[in-house]
Amino acid sequence: GASISQVFFQQLTERSRNHQPLFQPIFKIALLCVVLFFPVWIAFFFKGEFLFVLIFKSKWHLAGQIASVLITWMFADFVRSPLSQLVVIYHQQKKWLILSFAATLITLSTLMGGFYYYHNLFKVLTLTTISATCCTIFLIIWVVNLSKKKYYNFETKNL
Numbered sequence: 001g002a003s004i005s006q007v008f009f010q011q012l013t014e015r016s017r018n019h020q021p022l023f024q025p026i027f028k029i030a031l032l033c034v035v036l037f038f039p040v041w042i043a044f045f046f047k048g049e050f051l052f053v054l055i056f057k058s059k060w061h062l063a064g065q066i067a068s069v070l071i072t073w074m075f076a077d078f079v080r081s082p083l084s085q086l087v088v089i090y091h092q093q094k095k096w097l098i099l100s101f102a103a104t105l106i107t108l109s110t111l112m113g114g115f116y117y118y119h120n121l122f123k124v125l126t127l128t129t130i131s132a133t134c135c136t137i138f139l140i141i142w143v144v145n146l147s148k149k150k151y152y153n154f155e156t157k158n159l
Contacts, residue, residue, distance in 0.1 A: 004033065005082035009089075016089050026086060026147040030140070033079040044071040069125045076136035083143040090146055099142060103135035 008029050012022055044067050052064030087096040110131035114124035
């Protein structure tokens with residue numbers, strides 16, 4: 001995700017300086033990330049334990065089970081990563097910080113609350129993954145909506 005963001009950051013900045021809309025390239029970046037990560041998600045979501053045992057031997061079966069649970073969160077974060085570059089272009093880092101901090105608090109609260117109530121690793125990881133994935137999807141939607149704004153005016157420093 002970070003490599004993709006570096007490639008597209010320059011393109012997005014140039015489009016913004018030329019007062020061109022950013023929604024279409026942002027949508028393409030998101031779609032590219034989904035297409036790239038989807039096979040990885042399928043493999044690990046359904047066969048994570050098998051893959052870990054195959055690659056790292058039988059001692060790693062628990063890590064494979066955990067990877068199967070966490071892969072959906074990783075998928076969402078892979079899509080979010082390059083999109084977050086738009087926050088810099090639109091100078092919305094303060095809002096992004098607040099939203100990211102809130103998402104982190106929600107995720108940590110789910111993690112701690114899950115351990116308090118369930119005392120079961122897989123239930124806790126599943127709840128945390130659901131919570132974190134929902135928060136990440138919210139951040140993705142926020143960035144995509146930000147890209148629908150016309151452009152950042154560098155002369156007046158306003159949207």
